[in-house]
Every structure is written in structure tokens, then in C-alpha cells.
Amino acid sequence: MSKVSTVPAGKSRKRMLASVAAIALVASGAAGSALLSNATPARAGAVVTSDLQAQAVPSFSTVVERVKPAVVSVRVKIESAADTGSDMSGQMNNLPPQLRELFKRFGEDGGTPQQKPKFGMAQGSGFFITGDGYVVTNNHVVEHAKTVTVTMDDGKTLDARVIGTDPKTDLALLKVNEAGDYPFVALAKEAPKVGDWVVAIGNPFGLGGTVTSGIVSARGRDIGAGPYDDFLQIDAPINKGNSGGPTFNLKGEVVGVNTAIFSPSGGSVGLAFAIPAGTVTSVVDSLEHTGAVERRYLGVQIQPVTQDIADSLDLKSTAGALVAEAQPGTPAAEAGVRSGDVITKLNGQPVKDGRDLTRRVGALKPGDKAEIALIRGGKEETLPITLAVQKGESANPTADTSEAPAILGVKLAPIQELKGAGDQGVAIVNVDPDGPAASKGVSSGDVILEVAGKAVNAPAEVKAGIASAQHEGKKAVLLRLKTAEGQRFVAFSLAKA
Numbered sequence: 001m002s003k004v005s006t007v008p009a010g011k012s013r014k015r016m017l018a019s020v021a022a023i024a025l026v027a028s029g030a031a032g033s034a035l036l037s038n039a040t041p042a043r044a045g046a047v048v049t050s051d052l053q054a055q056a057v058p059s060f061s062t063v064v065e066r067v068k069p070a071v072v073s074v075r076v077k078i079e080s081a082a083d084t085g086s087d088m089s090g091q092m093n094n095l096p097p098q099l100r101e102l103f104k105r106f107g108e109d110g111g112t113p114q115q116k117p118k119f120g121m122a123q124g125s126g127f128f129i130t131g132d133g134y135v136v137t138n139n140h141v142v143e144h145a146k147t148v149t150v151t152m153d154d155g156k157t158l159d160a161r162v163i164g165t166d167p168k169t170d171l172a173l174l175k176v177n178e179a180g181d182y183p184f185v186a187l188a189k190e191a192p193k194v195g196d197w198v199v200a201i202g203n204p205f206g207l208g209g210t211v212t213s214g215i216v217s218a219r220g221r222d223i224g225a226g227p228y229d230d231f232l233q234i235d236a237p238i239n240k241g242n243s244g245g246p247t248f249n250l251k252g253e254v255v256g257v258n259t260a261i262f263s264p265s266g267g268s269v270g271l272a273f274a275i276p277a278g279t280v281t282s283v284v285d286s287l288e289h290t291g292a293v294e295r296r297y298l299g300v301q302i303q304p305v306t307q308d309i310a311d312s313l314d315l316k317s318t319a320g321a322l323v324a325e326a327q328p329g330t331p332a333a334e335a336g337v338r339s340g341d342v343i344t345k346l347n348g349q350p351v352k353d354g355r356d357l358t359r360r361v362g363a364l365k366p367g368d369k370a371e372i373a374l375i376r377g378g379k380e381e382t383l384p385i386t387l388a389v390q391k392g393e394s395a396n397p398t399a400d401t402s403e404a405p406a407i408l409g410v411k412l413a414p415i416q417e418l419k420g421a422g423d424q425g426v427a428i429v430n431v432d433p434d435g436p437a438a439s440k441g442v443s444s445g446d447v448i449l450e451v452a453g454k455a456v457n458a459p460a461e462v463k464a465g466i467a468s469a470q471h472e473g474k475k476a477v478l479l480r481l482k483t484a485e486g487q488r489f490v491a492f493s494l495a496k497a
Contacts, residue, residue, distance in 0.1 A: 060197075068153055072151060076122040125242055132182070171275060171287070198255060203245065234256070242258045313378070321357045370384070425482060
């Protein structure tokens with residue numbers, strides 16, 4: 001227990017008050033004497049007041065009193081950590097390397113592999129969304145669950161079962177077994193604005209019923225957790241155990257589900273990420289009715305439109321998604337989408353980039369007809385597409401690749417010199433490690449299929465295509481490559497050629 005300092009009465013108290021008065025005068029400076037000369041001396045025993053109106057400080061007590069009963073603590077008995085890897089170390093090892101370094105999934109309290117317990121325990125947070133007992137939490141809280149219990153704000157503990165989970169958005173839907181009329185909260189229909197006040201309630205470190213506040217720091221964050229990343233960033237203190245808990249606006253509506261933090265130390269540093277209410281609404285609806293989430297897909301491999309690519313295609317901006325390949329037998333291929341098309345709109349709304357397209361396509365209903373606008377050969381075209389349902393993890397939704405290598409600093413050879421490369425294109429057989437191509441990811445074994453939209457089958461044709469683009473005064477020339485990962489477009493700046 002820490003010691004509490006006290007100030008004795010008498011002389012010490014007089015000295016302290018004198019010091020405080022001295023500090024106030026020093027802070028006031030020259031203006032202080034003018035204020036004192038016009039002041040009315042306070043009578044003995046009178047309360048000293050200020051003429052200045054006190055600035056209103058926001059209080060969250062009204063919101064908290066209303067919504068706190070709907071927030072629950074979630075405890076999960078999981079299979080042996082040694083068998084499932086569901087302890088904290090195991091879950092971190094299942095994440096991509098960049099996430100293992102940057103982000104800590106929180107809400108887990110399992111044993112380590114060295115301990116090898118027969119059963120482990122995980123804990124997190126959640127909240128009721130219906131009066132009959134449906135509870136939202138994170139997938140990573142209930143992953144590998146053998147049993148699930150939720151504890152209400154009044155201390156009552158209820159057994160629950162997992163209705164469905166969606167690992168791609170890290171959401172899960174539970175249902176308590178005991179019938180009742182439970183307090184619940186609503187999901188916000190409008191997204192919060194950056195700078196809006198928010199309140200987070202959850203179960204950090206198993207303490208339960210903890211309230212923290214902050215603001216929305218940013219929207220649309222991509223933290224590398226999956227293809228549907230669209231997180232709210234908040235600065236309300238969030239810690240281990242807050243996973244699955246709600247973040248509220250001042251109306252008492254849930255604007256997000258807390259799921260991850262950025263933390264070099266493992267504790268809160270003011271960088272927390274919440275799944276937006278709009279995503280939660282659509283996912284939970286699917287989980288409630290089908291136990292799973294069915295997503296739609298186009299069947300295209302896409303990449304960003306860089307400035308060089310935009311220049312090579314005479315595009316006015318870098319907005320949109322460049323189609324590197326329309327996969328055979330997919331909705332995109334059947335609708336006539338081609339490699340080299342730039343998708344600029346979906347159902348009349350502009351497409352910002354490939355990730356924006358991925359999220360919006362995935363949010364459409366199975367069998368829905370969509371209309372995409374694209375630029376092909378400098379002209380805009382519109383194509384109707386009937387979307388298909390993505391079947392399990394093996395289905396390939398629109399993927400976003402970030403590399404855009406150039407062709408400077410490479411040696412070319414006829415395709416026949418590259419074993420197993422097929423019979424179309426021109427082989428890249430050597431890459432200068434200090435050249436521009438190497439710095440942008442071009443590798444030996446890649447194959448150039450097209451230069452400026454024309455097929456090439458000899459090194460001379462590659463050179464001729466580049467020369468033609470230079471002669472036409474283009475700022476960049478576009479190439480289509482085949483790599484070990486698939487086909488993609490790259491642009492080579494001609495500004496200094």
C-alpha cells in the first residue's frame with residue numbers, strides 16, 4: 001500500500017497557502033496587480049468565486065448508466081493449448097509476421113506451451129444485441145471454445161453457446177442458454193466522425209465493468225489483419241480483456257467492437273482499433289440466420305493504379321483498381337472483364353482502390369447483380385455482372401497486390417530459354433541487384449507478356465514497344481508480366497528516357 005502524505009494544521013498550512021498565493025501572482029505577472037487593485041476584498045468565511053463562466057466538461061455518466069448493464073464479461077474454456085495453439089503465444093504465431101510484431105490480440109489468458117495444461121482459459125468482453133440473449137464478441141475470444149460463460153454487470157453468470165464465427169472480420173455471435181429478457185444495446189446506423197467522443201466498456205485484465213473514454217482518431221484503417229480491414233481507430237484506453245467489448249457514441253449506440261491494439265509494451269498507448277458497426281450489423285445478421293458468412297466475389301486479381309500506370313494509360317487520376325487477370329470461370333471473366341481494364345465504379349459509386357472494391361463486393365448479397373464501370377483503351381464501358389458466392393477459404397476474392405516493378409536493369413531472353421515458362425512472352429533471365437527493377441521486386445524468371453497493350457514474343461519486340469511509347473511522348477509505358485504469383489501490370493517511367 002502506498003503512503004498518503006498529509007499536511008498538518010498550523011504553521012505548515014500557512015506556509016503552504018502562502019506558497020500557492022505566490023505562485024498565482026508570479027503566473028499572473030504584471031496583469032495581476034491590476035486585477036487585485038479592482039478586486040473586492042473577501043469577507044472572512046466567505047466563499048471566493050470567479051466571474052468567469054466555468055467551461056462545460058463532458059460527462060459520460062448518463063450514457064454509461066444506460067448501456068453498462070448490456071455489457072458482459074466472456075470466459076471460455078478452451079482445448080489444451082499444446083494441442084490447439086489457442087494460448088496467447090499460439091494465437092500470435094498464427095498471425096502474419098507483421099502483425100506479430102506490431103499488434104497484440106488481447107483478451108486471452110491461456111497457459112504457455114511449456115505448461116501444457118489440459119484446458120486453458122480465455123477471457124474477453126461482449127454485449128447483448130437482443131433481449132432474448134444474443135451476444136456479440138470477437139472470434140479470437142471464443143476460438144477453440146469447449147464451454148462459454150458470460151457474466152453480467154450485476155454478477156449473474158450464464159452459460160452460452162457459439163452460434164457462428166467469422167475469422168475474416170474477427171466477429172462471433174453467442175446465445176445464452178437461459179431464457180430471459182436481457183438488457184441490450186443497438187448498433188449505430190451512422191458512422192462516427194473523426195473527433196467524436198466515444199466510450200469503451202469492457203473486461204480489461206478480468207476486472208470487469210471498466211469504462212474508458214476518448215475520441216475517434218481515424219477511420220478506414222487497414223492494419224493487415226485481412227482483406228476486409230476497415231477499422232475505426234480510437235484513443236480510449238483499451239487493454240487485454242477488452243476484446244469483443246463495445247465502443248459507444250454519446251447516444252448510447254455501439255459504433256464499434258474493440259478487437260486490436262498497437263502496443264510496443266503490451267499495454268494501452270492510445271492506439272486501439274474497433275470493427276465498425278456497419279460491418280458488425282451485416283456479419284451478425286448472416287451468423288444469426290445461417291451460422292456463417294457468405295461473401296461475393298468477382299474473380300479478378302487486381303493491383304493499385306500508381307501514377308506511372310495512370311500516365312501510361314492516360315488516366316486522369318490514380319483512383320480505381322487495375323485488373324491484372326480475370327480468372328477463368330469466374331463472374332468477371334464471364335462478364336467480359338479483361339486484363340488491363342481499370343475498374344472505376346461499382347453500382348454507380350466511385351471505386352477508390354482495390355481494397356475498397358474488395359470490401360464493397362464482399363458486402364453484396366449472393367446472387368446480386370452488380371454493374372461495374374471500367375476504362376478500356378481510353379474509353380469507359382459498363383458491364384453487368386452476376387456475383388458468385390465465395391466458397392470457403394479456397395475461393396479467391398479480389399486480391400490487392402502492391403508491387404509495381406519496372407523493366408530497367410534486366411536482361412531479356414527468348415521464352416524458350418526459360419524452362420517451364422510456356423511459349424508466350426519474353427523471359428527475364430537476370431536482374432541487376434542495384435537497378436530500379438530489383439528495387440521494385442522484379443525477379444529472374446518473370447515473363448513479359450505485353451508492352452503497351454501489345455503481345456511480345458522476342459526481346460526486340462520489348463525494346464520496340466518501349467521505343468514506340470517514347471516516340472509518342474508518353475510519360476510511362478505499361479507492361480504485363482507473368483510471375484510465380486500470377487499475372488500483373490507494371491509501369492516504367494519514361495520521363496528521363
